Ligand SMILES: Nc1ncnc2c1ncn2[C@@H]1O[C@H](COP(=O)(O)OP(=O)(O)O)[C@@H](O)[C@H]1O
């Protein structure tokens with residue numbers, strides 16, 4: 460998505476983002492009264508306190524919040540890797556903590572920040588990892604399934620034998636995505652999916668996510684700092700601050716919510732830059748340009 464599109468999205472609603480699902484779509488994630496606490500005794504500190512969040516089938520929810528506000532920990536709660544001190548996290552009708560490692564991959568796919576591929580494994584072995592661990596399919600079927608997923612994310616058969624160190628940032632994200640989707644989970648969690656990518660790779664990755672969301676009927680929760688990604692993809696935005704979700708709604712609605720983080724995030728220096736007309740688009744309307752900002 461272009462800078463102009465981000466600007467339009469603020470004014471008129473997301474142009475490129477998928478349509479939100481109906482209000483009564485069934486919940487895929489239900490979080491009620493969640494407290495997450497790390498440390499013990501005097502050292503104990505709460506990352507989440509009385510946090511509520513519902514994610515419905517077909518949504519692409521962007522989770523935003525300042526650094527260290529517990530976004531990644533919230534994804535880990537949905538994966539069942541971190542457990543509630545209080546409250547409940549229900550994923551596809553069951554407590555997330557009950558999923559277990561093997562069960563998790565067929566229910567929830569996770570794209571970790573920085574891709575997190577196994578550097579000693581080939582691309583194919585990375586993608587096939589969860590199927591191998593499960594140990595129920597013969598070798599050749601596992602390889603076939605992994606090749607299907609590689610194609611699905613736009614990679615070629617010849618990429619299968621490569622080592623992660625020989626891949627570009629955009630390709631690493633694609634491999635990580637193929638790995639997350641190997642067991643066809645209905646829910647996909649993305650932690651900063653476009654961080655560190657150049658603008659072109661980032662746009663391409665957003666386009667891929669949009670296609671897969673539609674083709675596979677996925678529900679997606681993504682943590683992102685990138686406004687272009689947010690406006691290109693999200694059907695709803697949830698803001699994490701003060702240890703809970705302080706507001707959620709369509710992007711252009713959330714930008715109007717009065718809170719210092721939201722003002723800074725959408726309208727601060729970085730936000731203005733993200734929403735400013737790109738230098739290559741001289742005909743862009745100056746409507747949202749801030750004083751003193753470069754054209
Ligand atoms: N396993 C852990 N043990 C102790 N503290 C943790 C653990 N995981 C995360 N934290 C702390 O929880 C807070 C939220 O972390 P995180 O969810 O990673 O933030 P972010 O919103 O930047 O993703 C941070 O203060 C972090 O240091």
Ligand SMILES: [Mg+2]
Pocket residue numbers: 530531532572650
């Ligand atoms: Mg994080």
